[in-house]
Amino acid sequence: MLIPDIDALEERAAIAQYDGGLSREAAxxxxxxxQGFRHREHYWEWLADYVVTRKLP
Structure with a gap:
């Protein structure tokens, strides 16, 4: 089961963006x-669904 870690995502994305020269979306x-998600959209969709339903998939 995937459980997103938003702090880790933000930190890793910032590092990839700054050190790797990636766009924010690519980072x-x-x-x-x-974290095991297909891409950022999958991550944010999963998180939004959780916030609305308050249930893990």
Missing amino acids: EDVAARQ
């Missing part, structure tokens, strides 16, 4: 994949 894709 979030990298960070989301590190």
Whole structure:
């Protein structure tokens, strides 16, 4: 089961963006994949669904 860690995503995305020279979107894709998500959209959709339903998938 995937459980997003928003602090880790933000930190890893910032590092990838700053050190790797990636756009914010590309950096979030990298960070989301590190947590087992397909891409950043998958990450944010999962998180939004959780906030609305308050249930893990």
